[in-house]
Amino acid sequence: MKLARFGIPGSEKPALIDTQGRFRDLSGHLADITAESLSDSQLEKIAAIDIDQLPLVDDRVRIGPPVADVRRIICIGLNYKDHAAETHLALPTEPLVFLKGCHPSGPNDNIYLPAGSKKADWEVELAVVIGKRGLYIPEEDSLSYVAGYCAFNDFSEREYQMERGGQWTKGKSFPGFAPMGPWLVTRDEVPFPGDLRLWLEVDGHRYQDGTTKNLIFSVPTIIAYVSRFFELEPGDVIATGTPAGVGLGHKPNPVFLKPGNVIELAVENLGVQRQLILAWDH
Structure with a gap:
């Protein structure tokens, strides 16, 4: 599974990357990709989402860092x-x-x-x-x-x-x-x-x-x-x-x-x- 974030700095939204390399908007299921999203149990929940049902993201959008709250x-x-x-x-x-x-x-x-x-x-x-x-x-x-x-x-x-x-x-x-x-x-x-x-x-x-x-x-x-x-x-x-x-x-x-x-x-x-x-x- 490939997780990403997109949008202007400070207001990014979460995304999944589909098999064709396209960004799919995950914000209807998850507020953001944070440290709390990275546990095995949370990643399993994200992986269970039907990626084909997620909205496509405009491919001209800015890509942010893939995790929101990196501490170190x-x-x-x-x-x-x-x-x-x-x-x-x-x-x-x-x-x-x-x-x-x-x-x-x-x-x-x-x-x-x-x-x-x-x-x-x-x-x-x-x-x-x-x-x-x-x-x-x-x-x-x-x-x-x-x-x-x-x-x-x-x-x-x-x-x-x-x-x-x-x-x-x-x-x-x-x-x-x-x-x-x-x-x-x-x-x-x-x-x-x-x-x-x-x-x-x-x-x-x-x-x-x-x-x-x-x-x-x-x-x-x-x-x-x-x-x-x-x-x-x-x-x-x-x-x-x-x-x-x-x-x-x-x-x-x-x-x-x-x-x-x-x-x-x-x-x-x-x-x-x-x-x-x-x-x-x-």
């Missing part, structure tokens, strides 16, 4: 061997955990660069959305805590991240730096999260083309590990890391984003995102 975005850094190598950083011996301090944005929303931005960069990632509360989750049971998966762009300003006191969160948290979606795909449709292709292009040039087979720490390992330090809650998002091909690692010279660039990215079976890069004008 927990990120795993340097979780692909090839990405660690391109950044000239040692492989982590434990998952490297940091937080993004912004809210998820729509998968096709414009991304505004911070004023004076010099080193804006991209990171296509598989994101895990938690469906039930858990602390000290056993690794062998960890996937049962997953509501679903989605594509994610862990957008970054590398100067802020790496040259302004070593605080990764400050380089990851500008408004709009967390495009998520277009859909939340429930875990029953993603039986092997460790075997998904993911790619990213800028202005039609493919920079990232990887697979979650190359994760250093697997999805079950990440969930179990993070739950030792956080009590995971429904609606929490875990971004699992990015493969090689980020702008910072481009050889012989890094490539950073400028106004007018267009990013397209996808994770296998989880949909495509497209973002136009603009200068901060607020």
Whole structure:
């Protein structure tokens, strides 16, 4: 099952995606897709709805992030061997955990660069959305805590991240730096999260083309590990890391984003995102 949200920011409505990829308005049955919607029992109720009886949504409508009330975005850094190598950083011996301090944005929303931005960069990632509360989750049971998966762009300003006191969160948290979606795909449709292709292009040039087979720490390992330090809650998002091909690692010279660039990215079976890069004008 594919869950989505559509409409203007702050007033999105819930949707199901039918077998032809069309949005079907779910608002007659559900007020919104929230953390409370992500339990197994609630997802079963949604799955029982006759999707063919739901109204079609205009395909020109804005797509929002697929979950309304994400409380935390927990990120795993340097979780692909090839990405660690391109950044000239040692492989982590434990998952490297940091937080993004912004809210998820729509998968096709414009991304505004911070004023004076010099080193804006991209990171296509598989994101895990938690469906039930858990602390000290056993690794062998960890996937049962997953509501679903989605594509994610862990957008970054590398100067802020790496040259302004070593605080990764400050380089990851500008408004709009967390495009998520277009859909939340429930875990029953993603039986092997460790075997998904993911790619990213800028202005039609493919920079990232990887697979979650190359994760250093697997999805079950990440969930179990993070739950030792956080009590995971429904609606929490875990971004699992990015493969090689980020702008910072481009050889012989890094490539950073400028106004007018267009990013397209996808994770296998989880949909495509497209973002136009603009200068901060607020």
